[in-house]
Amino acid sequence: MAAAETVSPDPVVSVVETPTPEPTKETTLENLMEKLRAKAGQCRSWPEMSKSLRVAITEKRHLMNSGDRTQLQKVLDTLQKSIKVTSLQSMVERLESISRQVQGVRFSNNCPSPELYIYNDMFYVEIILEPTGAVKDVKINHQADPTVIVTCPELVKVLKAGNFSEFTKHVEGLASIYQLNAEKMQKSQAFLALQALETDLGMLAQLKSSITEPRNLVHNSPVGILQKRRGGYSLKLTYFISPYDLLDAETKTSIPLTAETVIEKGLGQSVTVCIESSTAHKLQTTSLITVTKTTDGRRKDIVNRTDEADIRAIDSGLKNPWRWDWLEKSVNGVYVREVIRKLRSCGVAYCLVCSKELIYGSRGFSALAKHMESRKHADAVEARQKNVPLPGAGGYNSDISYGLHPMFKGCLTASENSFFTAIGATC
Numbered sequence: 001m002a003a004a005e006t007v008s009p010d011p012v013v014s015v016v017e018t019p020t021p022e023p024t025k026e027t028t029l030e031n032l033m034e035k036l037r038a039k040a041g042q043c044r045s046w047p048e049m050s051k052s053l054r055v056a057i058t059e060k061r062h063l064m065n066s067g068d069r070t071q072l073q074k075v076l077d078t079l080q081k082s083i084k085v086t087s088l089q090s091m092v093e094r095l096e097s098i099s100r101q102v103q104g105v106r107f108s109n110n111c112p113s114p115e116l117y118i119y120n121d122m123f124y125v126e127i128i129l130e131p132t133g134a135v136k137d138v139k140i141n142h143q144a145d146p147t148v149i150v151t152c153p154e155l156v157k158v159l160k161a162g163n164f165s166e167f168t169k170h171v172e173g174l175a176s177i178y179q180l181n182a183e184k185m186q187k188s189q190a191f192l193a194l195q196a197l198e199t200d201l202g203m204l205a206q207l208k209s210s211i212t213e214p215r216n217l218v219h220n221s222p223v224g225i226l227q228k229r230r231g232g233y234s235l236k237l238t239y240f241i242s243p244y245d246l247l248d249a250e251t252k253t254s255i256p257l258t259a260e261t262v263i264e265k266g267l268g269q270s271v272t273v274c275i276e277s278s279t280a281h282k283l284q285t286t287s288l289i290t291v292t293k294t295t296d297g298r299r300k301d302i303v304n305r306t307d308e309a310d311i312r313a314i315d316s317g318l319k320n321p322w323r324w325d326w327l328e329k330s331v332n333g334v335y336v337r338e339v340i341r342k343l344r345s346c347g348v349a350y351c352l353v354c355s356k357e358l359i360y361g362s363r364g365f366s367a368l369a370k371h372m373e374s375r376k377h378a379d380a381v382e383a384r385q386k387n388v389p390l391p392g393a394g395g396y397n398s399d400i401s402y403g404l405h406p407m408f409k410g411c412l413t414a415s416e417n418s419f420f421t422a423i424g425a426t427c
């Protein structure tokens with residue numbers, strides 16, 4: 001210490017030069033920090049504190065009132081947020097803490113099994129952890145459909161990234177699907193209705209999937225930009241984007257309009273599709289849209305006589321159910337079988353020439369005859385005769401003996417041959 005003394009400044013000078021320290025903001029802070037540092041040695045680590053709090057809460061012999069308990073729980077949850085999740089234990093604790101913060105969900109951990117559940121009576125999120133605490137898989141099951149347990153890549157990603165606030169939002173979203181003042185049965189039905197509506201909206205979006213230009217996709221397609229429900233986030237339709245939405249005020253640049261940026265930045269006006277309590281309504285519980293054409297435009301739902309499809313079952317309850325012998329009648333010299341097909345829907349047939357569905361359930365054959373005699377149909381036949389049929393325009397060149405009893409297969413009439421030659425079909 002002798003060396004130190006030799007270089008120390010003259011004590012007299014230092015007293016003169018240093019003004020008496022006034023309690024400025026900095027020194028107060030410094031003092032406080034100093035006190036904290038002094039305390040730090042005595043402090044236990046976060047996980048330790050969290051553990052002792054947990055013990056305090058669950059301890060039966062301390063008779064705490066519920067207020068204290070809630071307060072302690074809040075402190076514990078705040079502590080949880082500050083602990084970096086690095087182990088299985090801390091992961092489990094954090095997930096449990098999250099499930100406490102979301103109203104109406106519970107937590108189940110059958111240690112030592114690697115699966116954890118966050119659930120209520122309508123759904124569960126199953127989280128499968130590695131022994132290290134890393135996330136292996138996250139599955140969601142809606143109990144309206146117990147056979148479908150789907151891995152949710154969105155939630156796996158969120159948890160792997162340690163983004164617990166995002167995960168909380170997902171769990172909140174899942175719980176909110178069922179926040180209805182209703183019986184379990186009705187809640188299941190409500191979820192089915194939601195699913196069915198989502199399917200139909202998805203179908204509508206797909207039917208217009210040829211629209212790829214983003215501006216048209218948003219403003220001129222039936223559902224705008226559709227984002228499917230993922231995890232706890234509802235299905236979202238972005239239906240309007242104003243030019244102002246495409247200005248980035250910070251960088252003073254314009255944002256290019258693409259479906260990706262709209263989704264990523266949440267641009268424009270949108271709606272989400274979810275369920276809320278209301279008075280009784282009739283809702284769909286299955287999809288209402290059926291896509292009846294194959295990609296090349298042919299109908300998928302034409303019933304052939306040889307399919308042995310039960311026509312009586314398809315047309316049950318009709319005043320005039322389908323009869324195959326209608327096809328053997330002719331209207332204006334054309335056999336009905338040349339242009340009409342029976343569809344797999346109750347009381348519906350199809351005109352190949354006009355690509356039009358015909359309803360015959362009440363008037364039977366006369367409905368078909370009336371169509372074949374109509375001006376529109378005649379015009380369509382004429383147009384067909386002038387033009388080579390477009391590929392997939394109807395698909396009636398392959399089975400011109402449609403509806404014939406199998407016994408008569410192969411017996412074509414002169415009229416049939418001439419008709420198909422006239423409209424450019426190959427027999």
Ligand SMILES: [Zn+2]
Pocket residue numbers: 351352353354355356371372376377380
């Ligand atoms: Zn027609």
